[in-house]
Amino acid sequence: MSENGLDVPMMSDLAARGEKPEVLFWVGCAGSFDSRAQKVTKAFVKILNAVGVKFAILGPEETCTGDPARRAGNEFLFQMQAATNIMTLDQYEIKKIVTACPHCFNTLKNEYPVLGGNYEVIHHTTFLQGLINEGKLKMKGGGTFKGKKITYHDSCYLGRANNIYEAPRKLLEALDAELVELKRCRSKGLCCGAGGAQMFKEEENGSLRVNQERTKDVLEAKPDIVAVGCPFCSTMLGDGVKEKEKQDQIQVKDIAELIAEAQDLD
């Protein structure tokens, strides 16, 4: 147990005891180091702990999946990362992975198999919905979010790239809030501007930044909360809302945080 009351087993410790987790939690660079995304990581862990899911993380043995390097064009670096990670995952005989980052999700799920890394990979929204469906996670109705207007921003790598549109929405419905759709949603959802390694450089010259354009959609929907399922969308929209000085009216939150809050786990 940590100082925060979190129980986060390391894969290396489990392996030393000859134990295996049900699922490996792939935290990702943002989830590990970005202060905003760390909160999501903790919220997700709290839910896992509350439900009693036996999981583990790789900790210092985890490294970047290589997604941004590959999409920038640096295939060598991507292949290095993939080979390293596949070696680690296979050494621990990992079969099932859950992650809160759609970019890690997409790379692990779709791009590692040709390189020899075959795992069942699940995004945390699908995983949480599974917990609800199985009756392991029982949502307390009528609580924290009753009467709140929540909108959902589809992340490109969850939506268009992998056709996951329903799980996040089902979770929001379980919150008992009023779900409003953005003007551009689902397969027509507008990017937040971070993908394709854009997160790591200035945008090219234009009339607006992409997150400013997307923030316009958000403001138009007048929600109390914008739910996201991606740490990079979270940063981009958070910045966009703050720039318009609307951060007191509109909160940008990951779905895992909302679930944890509804369960009084925060």
Added chain:
Amino acid sequence: MTAIIQSILFLIVLGLTGFFFLKKAREIYKNIKRGKAEDISDRPGERWKNVFLLAFGQKKMFRNMTPALLHLCVYVAFLVTQVELIEIVIDGIFQTHRFFYPILGGLYTFVINFIEILSVLALIATFAFLARRNLLKIPRFQMDEMTGWPKLDGNLILLFEIVLVTFIFMMNSADMAMHHGEYGFWLSGILGSAIEGLPHGVLVAMERIGWWGHILLVFGFLNYIPYSKHLHIMLAFPNAYYANLESKGEMSNMPAIMKEVQSMMDPNAAMDDSAAVDEEMPSFGAKDVDELSWKSLLDAYTCTECGRCSAACPASGTGKLLSPRKIMMDVRDRMEDLTKLEAKHGPDHKDGKMLIGDYISPEEIKACTTCNACVEECPVSISPLNIILELRRYQILEAADSPEEWNLMFTNVENNGAVWQFNPADRANWINEA
């Protein structure tokens, strides 16, 4: 006598049409073959399903109701009119008159009536298309790349269509007038009864002008299509067959780099592969059309220049130089330019130009967020993103032209396994941080 002359004339025109069409078709085929080999023959069942849903069924068009319905009129009219075209060719060669009429009887009347009604719908749709392009100024038709030839091309096709339908009605109504409504066509019957009083000679001339005008226009059109965005009426079908069946998020693997990295990390493999070291290192990514997959080149010839991709693109929508439609147009222009140059200066001619730099600027491809909106929107199964990513690979792996900030990110990933500069040992520190 005039019958024989008409028959000979028809055969000559038919022959010339076929000759020039096949010549251009071969050129396009060769251009597509410039591309890198890629085996796309798996899962034929799923592929045929795409041909029926996406091409015949126009599935993606219906993401956008108004243009989908307008287009459906033109599209169905075109498909059904092929029946009439077969008859025109038979009549032209053998100088018969309405060859199918005695054979089909009432069914014939039904088919032609069907064609006439569809033609009127198509005509209305065509005027609506013209209005959308020129009066309503729908934004996706007004972007920077839609000036000059592409703009003219878009309008010419629609004008062709109007003249074509006019000739069909001229032919059918004169024929109805001459034969006192024998064929039983409704719409041309109405027009026919209005001109019944004209002298017989005038009616014969009108019928002949309509008949010849129609077929000459069809032949002319057939030879115009390969130079136009209208080529989609043929290539939309094979392009649906070869559409990507994997998750849109998956980037194509680079086996050469994979092998090299795997042998670097596995000393035993390196020993086995020692022979491979002598092999010439392939060039990575694409700087020109011959390094793109042939499917990307087929994509370029299939593009309808509709701009649905660019209308959905976050970069285009925020004023960046990138426009996925322009990427497709540039690739096609590059192939056409190479063909012209090689015809002039011989097959080994090099013009010293490249797709990246001379047609598509690095700034354009850097602005892509890989969001897949362009791929999702394209009604004819095109991926502008694939081309962008292959050009990016060239920029990084061969030209070493990378933004400074990306280099920093690469260094972080390489040195400390994270996109930002953090100590890998601290990766789980969040557990205990407040």
